[in-house]
Amino acid sequence: INNNFMLYFVTYMSLLVEFSGLLHSVYLVQMIFSKFAGKPIESNEAPRNFLQNTFFWGRTLVSLVILCFAFAVTIEALFTEKTTMWKGIPGWVSIVILFVLMIVVGIMEGIQNALFAVVNIPEPFLQVHPIAYANCQLAFKGQNLKAFLIGRQICAASGMFVIARIMTLNYSGNETVFGFSESVQTLLNTGLLGAMITTIVASLIWRIIASSFPIVFLSNPIVYIIIRLCLLLDGAGVCSAAWV
Numbered sequence: 001i002n003n004n005f006m007l008y009f010v011t012y013m014s015l016l017v018e019f020s021g022l023l024h025s026v027y028l029v030q031m032i033f034s035k036f037a038g039k040p041i042e043s044n045e046a047p048r049n050f051l052q053n054t055f056f057w058g059r060t061l062v063s064l065v066i067l068c069f070a071f072a073v074t075i076e077a078l079f080t081e082k083t084t085m086w087k088g089i090p091g092w093v094s095i096v097i098l099f100v101l102m103i104v105v106g107i108m109e110g111i112q113n114a115l116f117a118v119v120n121i122p123e124p125f126l127q128v129h130p131i132a133y134a135n136c137q138l139a140f141k142g143q144n145l146k147a148f149l150i151g152r153q154i155c156a157a158s159g160m161f162v163i164a165r166i167m168t169l170n171y172s173g174n175e176t177v178f179g180f181s182e183s184v185q186t187l188l189n190t191g192l193l194g195a196m197i198t199t200i201v202a203s204l205i206w207r208i209i210a211s212s213f214p215i216v217f218l219s220n221p222i223v224y225i226i227i228r229l230c231l232l233l234d235g236a237g238v239c240s241a242a243w244v
Contacts, residue, residue, distance in 0.1 A: 070196045104159060
């Protein structure tokens with residue numbers, strides 16, 4: 001009973017967050033990627049009517065504005081060295097590290113979704129896409145999938161630790177970003193904006209693209225390197241207790 005309650009609770013809370021539209025900018029990225037990839041988005045939902053479209057795009061716009069605001073505040077704080085980033089590192093270097101880490105962590109998030117999405121795809125179809133096929137052969141060989149998931153978690157946790165260090169605001173006293181009031185600055189210092197950025201840019205965007213276009217996603221040569229890296233980390237034995 002307890003397990004069922006938690007299942008319902010997590011499911012409905014997730015649906016509530018999605019309904020709020022805070023993360024709807026993810027769908028915009030999915031649509032843009034679909035146009036560039038030349039592949040339509042497959043959906044079982046009925047076409048939206050005018051009111052539904054207005055509600056959808058309204059939430060998408062709000063989500064995009066919040067995301068842009070979060071980036072503006074974070075980048076301003078990085079350039080003025082008002083984050084918890086280690087001292088002595090220039091703001092532009094911190095920004096480069098931030099985006100590289102978010103891309104790497106995002107790809108790792110997406111690989112997991114893409115691999116589960118291609119499980120039931122016939123092998124002859126995969127062979128038409130040599131890079132994606134090679135990545136699948138590596139991931140599904142022996143115990144590699146389990147090892148990859150463990151190594152991926154090590155990488156993702158480490159990456160998120162550094163990302164949090166870079167993005168957490170550290171304004172004190174009367175100092176505020178963009179002249180906001182101290183109460184607003186106190187709220188911003190909690191890390192909510194950083195959580196918004198990482199949830200969208202370092203996770204959901206990659207997951208939804210990988211789920212919608214798994215073959216295209218796995219056709220990226222970087223995926224092979226990341227799988228190898230995760231397998232290497234698992235082989236180091238840092239989290240071998242997970243195999244018990």
